[in-house]
Amino acid sequence: MGWLLVLGAKSDIARAITHKFAEKGFNIYLAARDVEECRKDVQDLRIRYSVNAQAVEFDALNYKAHKEFYESLNEKPLGVVCAVGYMGDQKGSEKNFEEAKKVIDTNYTGCMTILNVVANDFEERGEGFIIGISSVAGDRGRKSNYIYGSAKAGFSAYLSGLRNRLFKSNVHVMTVKPGFVKTKMTEGMNLPGLLMAKPEAVAEDIFKAWEKKKEIVYTKWLWRQIMMVIKNIPERVFKRMQL
Amino acid sequence: MLISNWGNYPKINANVRYVRDLGELKEYIRAFEHLIPRGLGRCYGDSSLSDNIVSICNLNRFLSFDEKNGVLRCESGVSLKEVLDIIVLKGWFLPVTPGTKFITVGGAIASDVHGKNHHKEGSFADHLLSIELMLSNGEIDTCSKEENSELFSATCGGMGLTGIILNATFKLKRIETAYIRQRIIIARDINEIIGFFDEYKDYTYSVAWIDCLAKGKNLGRSVLMLGEHAKKDEITHEQFIMKEKRKVNIPFNLPSFVLNRVLVRVFNAYFFNKHIFASKKFFVDYDEFFYPLDSIFNWNRIYGSRGFIQYQFVLPKKSGAEGLKRMLEKVSQRGTGSFLAVLKLFGKGNNNLLSFPMEGYTLALDFPLRNGLLEFLDELDEMVLEYGGRLYLSKDARMSSKMFKGSYKKAIEFTDIKHRLDKENRLSSLQSRRLGF
Numbered sequence: 001m002g003w004l005l006v007l008g009a010k011s012d013i014a015r016a017i018t019h020k021f022a023e024k025g026f027n028i029y030l031a032a033r034d035v036e037e038c039r040k041d042v043q044d045l046r047i048r049y050s051v052n053a054q055a056v057e058f059d060a061l062n063y064k065a066h067k068e069f070y071e072s073l074n075e076k077p078l079g080v081v082c083a084v085g086y087m088g089d090q091k092g093s094e095k096n097f098e099e100a101k102k103v104i105d106t107n108y109t110g111c112m113t114i115l116n117v118v119a120n121d122f123e124e125r126g127e128g129f130i131i132g133i134s135s136v137a138g139d140r141g142r143k144s145n146y147i148y149g150s151a152k153a154g155f156s157a158y159l160s161g162l163r164n165r166l167f168k169s170n171v172h173v174m175t176v177k178p179g180f181v182k183t184k185m186t187e188g189m190n191l192p193g194l195l196m197a198k199p200e201a202v203a204e205d206i207f208k209a210w211e212k213k214k215e216i217v218y219t220k221w222l223w224r225q226i227m228m229v230i231k232n233i234p235e236r237v238f239k240r241m242q243l
Numbered sequence: 244m245l246i247s248n249w250g251n252y253p254k255i256n257a258n259v260r261y262v263r264d265l266g267e268l269k270e271y272i273r274a275f276e277h278l279i280p281r282g283l284g285r286c287y288g289d290s291s292l293s294d295n296i297v298s299i300c301n302l303n304r305f306l307s308f309d310e311k312n313g314v315l316r317c318e319s320g321v322s323l324k325e326v327l328d329i330i331v332l333k334g335w336f337l338p339v340t341p342g343t344k345f346i347t348v349g350g351a352i353a354s355d356v357h358g359k360n361h362h363k364e365g366s367f368a369d370h371l372l373s374i375e376l377m378l379s380n381g382e383i384d385t386c387s388k389e390e391n392s393e394l395f396s397a398t399c400g401g402m403g404l405t406g407i408i409l410n411a412t413f414k415l416k417r418i419e420t421a422y423i424r425q426r427i428i429i430a431r432d433i434n435e436i437i438g439f440f441d442e443y444k445d446y447t448y449s450v451a452w453i454d455c456l457a458k459g460k461n462l463g464r465s466v467l468m469l470g471e472h473a474k475k476d477e478i479t480h481e482q483f484i485m486k487e488k489r490k491v492n493i494p495f496n497l498p499s500f501v502l503n504r505v506l507v508r509v510f511n512a513y514f515f516n517k518h519i520f521a522s523k524k525f526f527v528d529y530d531e532f533f534y535p536l537d538s539i540f541n542w543n544r545i546y547g548s549r550g551f552i553q554y555q556f557v558l559p560k561k562s563g564a565e566g567l568k569r570m571l572e573k574v575s576q577r578g579t580g581s582f583l584a585v586l587k588l589f590g591k592g593n594n595n596l597l598s599f600p601m602e603g604y605t606l607a608l609d610f611p612l613r614n615g616l617l618e619f620l621d622e623l624d625e626m627v628l629e630y631g632g633r634l635y636l637s638k639d640a641r642m643s644s645k646m647f648k649g650s651y652k653k654a655i656e657f658t659d660i661k662h663r664l665d666k667e668n669r670l671s672s673l674q675s676r677r678l679g680f
Binding site for chain 2: 012037040041043044047048184187
């Protein structure tokens with residue numbers, strides 16, 4: 001079986017996806033800044049699923065190193081999951097450029113530069129798949145997190161273009177838009193329980209959608225309807241809303 | 244958030260944190276008082292409830308698996324289900340397992356859980372090679388029966404009060420198949436079942452289900468279930484592959500009138516019959532034998548939103564028959580009977596300070612929470628104390644400090660060690676404060 005490269009492998013969603021794909025027999029590259037922590041996961045994956053796994057150091061913000069990083073992988077991956085993300089603090093981002101820049105760079109620029117490298121390789125090989133974890137926050141800007149939302153909107157648009165470009169090269173690109181997920185990112189936030197998904201459930205949805213070669217998946221599925229409604233509220237009304 | 248354990252009683256508001264690495268854990272352990280670790284929440288009462296709860300469920304990595312010698316090392320948040328999913332295919336089994344596989348390894352150690360093989364193979368901690376835990380000062384310590392043995396004997400069965408268990412190394416048991424050769428025997432009354440436990444003591448696994456509503460000459464009517472791991476040449480199935488079974492879910496709390504006397508009677512009647520018919524089936528897979536209730540997700544909701552208390556006690560063997568009779572009479576008189584009553588003969592206990600098992604009979608009864616129940620259980624406590632028995636801390640939600648100190652002979656020794664390790668009593672649960680640590 002081929003290798004799956006998981007970028008941002010320490011996130012809760014990434015971990016759940018990793019387990020799902022390893023269970024199906026994929027070998028796994030765990031790519032994250034904290035490579036030491038990833039090493040512990042390597043052994044776990046080997047024991048659980050009898051697959052091969054390797055921890056590789058990857059910093060989404062170190063754009064210049066992305067090409068070199070990708071070239072250093074012994075065996076080129078069959079698929080890539082990009083789960084790099086940073087929510088940041090909205091209020092902080094409004095006042096502090098550095099914080100806003102970090103949000104944009106992590107959620108957009110860093111993902112874009114590494115996926116450019118991946119896309120070129122996949123296009124040349126005429127095979128592969130890319131799964132990008134975007135967010136429902138990118139579907140419409142709301143005052144509570146529009147810096148993060150705009151970065152994710154950019155990422156969604158990027159993935160859409162990539163899908164368009166790579167279609168003829170037999171490379172499948174899937175955009176994932178999770179709603180509220182019970183992860184470290186949302187811990188301590190007061191969110192409606194009914195809309196919360198566990199990372200394992202999100203991974204399950206993603207895997208199923210990947211098998212069916214879906215283009216855009218919302219998870220939980222209900223979010224497709226919710227965002228449809230939210231996207232269709234006239235701006236005149238929307239600007240007055242508390243969201 | 245509002246949180247409760249398996250018995251849905253008590254329910255409290257608590258600050259729940261999920262740790263993902265040791266740095267975070269150290270931060271929490273230093274930042275919060277009244278902190279207790281929690282796994283999958285399968286203890287019944289308030290053992291893992293406190294103002295601040297640290298969930299170890301995300302510390303769930305396997306660290307090493309020696310397939311040749313059957314030695315497994317994993318983090319404390321790994322569940323027994325996850326362990327089984329890996330080891331059975333390689334011809335290994337858990338040395339000891341309770342009646343559910345949805346518990347963590349950390350929880351299994353903190354409760355020093357027992358299973359149907361206690362009389363032959365002891366409890367979970369007896370198979371531990373070593374554990375690593377974070378003490379209340381944030382330092383990490385290792386202990387085993389040989390090394391740091393005092394800490395070990397306080398931690399095994401110690402309800403998470405000595406430190407937060409990080410990982411454990413334990414010995415597995417060789418099996419040839421995933422199947423159990425089962426034998427079922429019906430006992431007409433309490434004397435017969437007690438006789439059977441002795442008669443069939445050579446079986447590795449034994450447990451009995453008692454009809455708590457049976458009275459008079461039927462008192463103690465029960466079904467004894469015996470089992471051995473099936474050998475390779477005994478079965479025709481593929482050795483380690485089991486059939487996927489249908490699972491049932493109880494989607495919400497049932498209203499309390501559902502579980503009335505008539506229904507329980509019908510259930511018990513059905514149950515005994517089912518087993519008479521089922522007695523022809525000799526080989527069952529391990530799920531069916533060890534975890535029959537795991538196939539009904541959220542079965543605790545049967546008892547309604549007020550919850551229930553599982554009352555599990557042990558009486559020393561010498562006083563057992565008479566004591567059991569008196570206890571059963573009292574329970575059957577009350578009538579709001581137990582849905583499940585499980586009887587088992589324990590072998591000798593171990594040296595861990597708060598471990599529950601001791602040589603004798605243990606009975607576990609479920610009582611839905613109703614007015615008057617707590618007073619009734621206090622009366623049962625008196626009888627247990629009188630016979631020199633004790634209650635299982637993992638099931639407890641209400642025992643008094645007096646009852647605890649009167650029945651756990653090594654409680655003082657434990658308190659001394661606990662005090663030395665954790666002067667400020669940072670690690671504490673609702674239970675530990677109720678019991679007076």
